[in-house]
Amino acid sequence: MTLRIVADENMPNVEAWFSSVATEITRLPGRQMTRADLLEADVLLVRSVTRVDEALLNGTPVSFVGSATIGTDHVDQDYLSQQNIPFHYAPGCNAASVADWLLSVLSRLHLDHDLHWWDKTIGIVGVGNVGSAVRATLEAHGCRLLLCDPPRFERGELPEHTPLATLMSNADIVCFHTPHTRHGEHATEGLVSSAMVSRMRPVSWLINAGRGPVFTAEAVERATQTQQVGVVLDVWPQEPQVSESLLDCAALASPHVAGYSLEGKFRGTEMLARALQAQHGWSSLVGPVLPPGPRLDPELYRQSDLHRWVSELILAVYDPARDTVAMKASVTDGEVSPERFDQLRKEYPTRREIRSVRLSAYPADIIDRLRACGFQVPD
Numbered sequence: 042m043t044l045r046i047v048a049d050e051n052m053p054n055v056e057a058w059f060s061s062v063a064t065e066i067t068r069l070p071g072r073q074m075t076r077a078d079l080l081e082a083d084v085l086l087v088r089s090v091t092r093v094d095e096a097l098l099n100g101t102p103v104s105f106v107g108s109a110t111i112g113t114d115h116v117d118q119d120y121l122s123q124q125n126i127p128f129h130y131a132p133g134c135n136a137a138s139v140a141d142w143l144l145s146v147l148s149r150l151h152l153d154h155d156l157h158w159w160d161k162t163i164g165i166v167g168v169g170n171v172g173s174a175v176r177a178t179l180e181a182h183g184c185r186l187l188l189c190d191p192p193r194f195e196r197g198e199l200p201e202h203t204p205l206a207t208l209m210s211n212a213d214i215v216c217f218h219t220p221h222t223r224h225g226e227h228a229t230e231g232l233v234s235s236a237m238v239s240r241m242r243p244v245s246w247l248i249n250a251g252r253g254p255v256f257t258a259e260a261v262e263r264a265t266q267t268q269q270v271g272v273v274l275d276v277w278p279q280e281p282q283v284s285e286s287l288l289d290c291a292a293l294a295s296p297h298v299a300g301y302s303l304e305g306k307f308r309g310t311e312m313l314a315r316a317l318q319a320q321h322g323w324s325s326l327v328g329p330v331l332p333p334g335p336r337l338d339p340e341l342y343r344q345s346d347l348h349r350w351v352s353e354l355i356l357a358v359y360d361p362a363r364d365t366v367a368m369k370a371s372v373t374d375g376e377v378s379p380e381r382f383d384q385l386r387k388e389y390p391t392r393r394e395i396r397s398v399r400l401s402a403y404p405a406d407i408i409d410r411l412r413a414c415g416f417q418v419p420d
């Protein structure tokens with residue numbers, strides 16, 4: 042078997058999974074991959090920053106494309122199926138990571154803005170793998186939820202659907218977890234416009250961890266400047282470029298890393314390895330196992346206010362203020378440049394999912410909340 046693999050340099054574990062089956066593994070910066078790089082490649086493994094289309098693949102021997110991501114808007118799947126090139130991606134691989142990210146965001150907003158989010162009405166827009174993980178976390182905390190997902194509603198999969206305009210007017214916090222789509226009845230590009238934002242209540246919160254172009258830059262500016270709506274952005278309308286004026290609008294900001302848990306990245310590569318294994322009928326393919334998660338002593342964070350205690354604990358696992366500081370310190374000449382944005386992502390510190398954290402004690406007064414957050418608590 043001669044299998045030549047070209048893979049994004051930021052995809053972990055490629056050598057560990059594939060060196061037993063590949064004759065050659067070439068690592069390249071995803072955003073700069075060109076057709077010339079693929080003239081002797083059988084397998085292409087990408088992340089979200091490589092546009093995979095005819096211009097990239099035409100005339101190459103590539104016969105398998107894998108994206109170690111949940112989102113697929115960077116891949117021209119119609120072209121791949123016309124060419125009979127199998128395409129695999131990694132649905133759900135980092136859904137828990139995004140749900141954890143959101144819990145950390147809410148914990149930071151609690152401490153910094155006294156946001157009692159557990160008592161609020163929270164809208165979830167896009168109730169797929171990520172939105173469902175977010176829903177489970179928020180339901181476990183007793184939040185009132187409004188769910189919006191027209192495609193699932195129309196398929197009879199989400200009876201409790203609330204139309205977006207109604208949700209925007211009635212929620213205290215709105216979280217977006219939709220893909221970026223340009224065509225069709227439910228296209229999401231520019232879905233959050235200035236007009237949509239004008240429906241929101243003053244002192245509410247608007248959060249995007251789906252794809253940047255779902256929000257317009259004007260809507261973000263309108264939210265903060267005229268609506269008294271706080272904004273939290275992990276993804277950006279002009280990503281990977283972020284203007285300083287837009288960054289200034291965000292109470293919390295991160296460089297598209299909500300899904301960047303170590304677990305999510307490991308799962309993404311493994312899902313592609315399993316897909317290639319199935320395509321070739323290999324009997325076994327063995328990859329690396331995750332290192333054990335960090336230990337955390339809840340008593341170190343004890344507060345008399347139990348909600349504050351839990352927020353401090355969540356922020357000890359991951360604090361989105363750290364990303365916000367890094368983003369704001371990255372501004373030069375009125376922007377975070379695309380190169381700097383990519384560098385922040387490439388050098389992102391290891392983050393573990395809450396379920397991997399090993400607590401050294403389970404204080405009785407917060408044990409139910411620990412469970413609701415996703416910590417592994419024995420029965």
Ligand SMILES: NC(=O)c1ccc[n+]([C@@H]2O[C@H](COP(=O)([O-])OP(=O)(O)OC[C@H]3O[C@@H](n4cnc5c(N)ncnc54)[C@H](O)[C@@H]3O)[C@@H](O)[C@H]2O)c1
Nearest residue numbers: 111112167168169170171190192219220227250251299300
């Ligand atoms: N920020 C990050 O790091 C990060 C991480 C993972 C995923 N994502 C993004 O989040 C998106 C959602 O991920 P997922 O795993 O839940 O995908 P999914 O495909 O499981 O779910 C997406 C849901 O959005 C719904 N949807 C589509 N159009 C909609 C519309 N106009 N209004 C409301 N809902 C709509 C779909 O019906 C579907 O149920 C991905 O497409 C990806 O772009 C971002």
Ligand SMILES: O=C(O)[C@H](O)[C@H](O)COP(=O)(O)O
Nearest residue numbers: 088089090110111112300301
């Ligand atoms: O779609 C996804 O899975 C996420 O947005 C993912 O975190 C993107 O990461 P990237 O591929 O850009 O490294």
